[in-house]
Amino acid sequence: MNSLVKDHTLALLAKGTREDSRKTDEYRDISIEYGISPKSAEGSARVKIGDTEVVAGVKVEMGRPFPDKPDQGSIMVNCELLPMSNPKFESGPPSIGSIELSRVTDRVLRESGVLDFKKLCIEKGEKVWNLLIDIYPINADGNLFDAAYLCALAALKDMKFPKVVDEKIQYGTPSKQGANLVKDRLPLSCTVWKIGDHLVIDPTYTEEQCAEGRLTVGILPNKALCALQKGQEKALTSDEIDQMVDLAIKKSLELRKVFEK
Amino acid sequence: MSYTKRTDGRKFDELRPMEAKVGVVKNAKGSAMFKIGKTIAIAAVYGPRDLYPAHLQDPTRAIIRCNYNMMAFSGSGDRVRPGPSRRSKEISMITEKSLTPMVDLKAFPGGVVDVFVELVQTDAGTRCAGITAAALALADAGIPMLDMVSAVAVGRIGDKVVLDVDKEEEDYPDGMADIPLAIANRTGKITLLQADGEFTKEDLKKGIELGKKGCAKILEVQLKALKEKYEGAKK
Numbered sequence: 001m002n003s004l005v006k007d008h009t010l011a012l013l014a015k016g017t018r019e020d021s022r023k024t025d026e027y028r029d030i031s032i033e034y035g036i037s038p039k040s041a042e043g044s045a046r047v048k049i050g051d052t053e054v055v056a057g058v059k060v061e062m063g064r065p066f067p068d069k070p071d072q073g074s075i076m077v078n079c080e081l082l083p084m085s086n087p088k089f090e091s092g093p094p095s096i097g098s099i100e101l102s103r104v105t106d107r108v109l110r111e112s113g114v115l116d117f118k119k120l121c122i123e124k125g126e127k128v129w130n131l132l133i134d135i136y137p138i139n140a141d142g143n144l145f146d147a148a149y150l151c152a153l154a155a156l157k158d159m160k161f162p163k164v165v166d167e168k169i170q171y172g173t174p175s176k177q178g179a180n181l182v183k184d185r186l187p188l189s190c191t192v193w194k195i196g197d198h199l200v201i202d203p204t205y206t207e208e209q210c211a212e213g214r215l216t217v218g219i220l221p222n223k224a225l226c227a228l229q230k231g232q233e234k235a236l237t238s239d240e241i242d243q244m245v246d247l248a249i250k251k252s253l254e255l256r257k258v259f260e261k
Numbered sequence: 262m263s264y265t266k267r268t269d270g271r272k273f274d275e276l277r278p279m280e281a282k283v284g285v286v287k288n289a290k291g292s293a294m295f296k297i298g299k300t301i302a303i304a305a306v307y308g309p310r311d312l313y314p315a316h317l318q319d320p321t322r323a324i325i326r327c328n329y330n331m332m333a334f335s336g337s338g339d340r341v342r343p344g345p346s347r348r349s350k351e352i353s354m355i356t357e358k359s360l361t362p363m364v365d366l367k368a369f370p371g372g373v374v375d376v377f378v379e380l381v382q383t384d385a386g387t388r389c390a391g392i393t394a395a396a397l398a399l400a401d402a403g404i405p406m407l408d409m410v411s412a413v414a415v416g417r418i419g420d421k422v423v424l425d426v427d428k429e430e431e432d433y434p435d436g437m438a439d440i441p442l443a444i445a446n447r448t449g450k451i452t453l454l455q456a457d458g459e460f461t462k463e464d465l466k467k468g469i470e471l472g473k474k475g476c477a478k479i480l481e482v483q484l485k486a487l488k489e490k491y492e493g494a495k496k
Contacts, residue, residue, distance in 0.1 A: 111457040228456035235450035
């Protein structure tokens with residue numbers, strides 16, 4: 001990280017502002033577009049947060065359930081950090097950054113109970129639906145954690161199961177059956193970053209490079225939490241965690257408004 | 262819903278029985294075994310040594326590189342498929358992040374400290390047992406540290422916040438929240454915080470306090486193990 005840029009970023013934050021004049025706890029404009037791959041994916045969406053743009057799609061498959069959960073379907077979340085989206089991303093096997101992004105997104109969805117896995121069961125012990133969610137950044141200008149999660153959730157909201165004839169999936173012919181998101185379990189994910197001594201929401205890529213710590217918080221409609229992931233190297237005090245969780249809960253209300261619009 | 266009695270009869274703020282020993286891998290610069298309940302972790306430290314390929318080097322300090330692995334036979338159910346998985350890669354990464362801020366790496370620019378963590382037997386709390394063993398192995402290797410790190414998972418089951426969740430509690434039929442923590446004991450700073458399952462902000466606060474108390478007890482076991490190594494030595 002260029003130390004001049006870092007000094008500048010920190011100096012701006014000390015004045016309570018940022019390179020794009022936002023407040024420290026202010027999101028950039030968020031937009032959600034549904035059905036960006038309507039002919040092939042069962043559900044898809046595009047999310048833009050400022051210049052960060054992410055797309056996600058859901059494909060469904062029929063498979064055998066896991067032996068320890070014979071009456072439950074499953075989800076799989078995968079995220080690939082495309083080299084086209086940021087000069088720092090390189091092609092090759094999944095980087096630890098993409099693995100963490102996938103697993104944190106998966107954790108918030110899975111642990112919230114927003115999906116009823118038992119409803120994904122077709123025949124106990126034999127056949128279940130598996131939902132495969134793939135996320136790709138198109139332009140990564142910071143805050144991929146919130147963008148990727150929101151995009152995965154939007155793709156699930158958009159999805160319709162395909163028709164099934166003679167036990168064969170008729171891809172491309174959607175039924176009326178959606179993913180059945182459980183409304184009062186609908187989680188949102190908000191990441192709070194620690195840059196210098198400041199708590200920052202929705203950093204740009206430049207700001208992200210100056211950060212030393214982050215905390216991603218999954219938040220349910222009743223303000224209970226369903227997932228946490230502390231990232232980066234900074235050790236945090238209990239008070240700092242308290243403040244970060246409070247801020248995440250507050251900002252999740254805004255995200256919820258955007259998502260439910 | 263009330264959780265009145267823990268599945269294995271422990272008190273809500275009671276850790277499983279612990280054992281620790283350092284110097285269990287003779288070839289390594291430092292090593293340790295940490296056992297908590299039925300979970301057994303072994304950690305070995307090599308380095309600081311030169312890091313290659315050179316582009317991975319940090320010219321200002323050494324880096325810590327962890328590898329967490331569950332042995333194929335270590336799971337309570339099916340055989341664990343050998344080799345790295347997304348889960349093991351994430352745990353390796355968060356292990357690095359839990360330890361790095363408490364290790365003084367500035368004296369070894371361009372170097373690497375390799376930390377290998379193997380799980381021999383697992384009964385939940387493996388990442389925490391791994392971190393506890395790894396911190397002990399770093400101390401055993403004589404690598405300068407700012408603070409000793411201990412780790413434990415706290416959980417929310419029913420209306421209770423409990424210390425050191427085991428596998429039976431992790432699979433509690435009515436659902437639970439699992440919150441792994443790593444604490445730098447001297448400052449009380451938190452270097453690992455993850456969670457899954459539903460819990461409130463108050464549960465989290467309680468959990469962190471409980472985790473700190475648990476880690477203070479784990480620290481005693483860690484320090485005892487470090488001292489025991491030199492008990493037989495001549496004065």
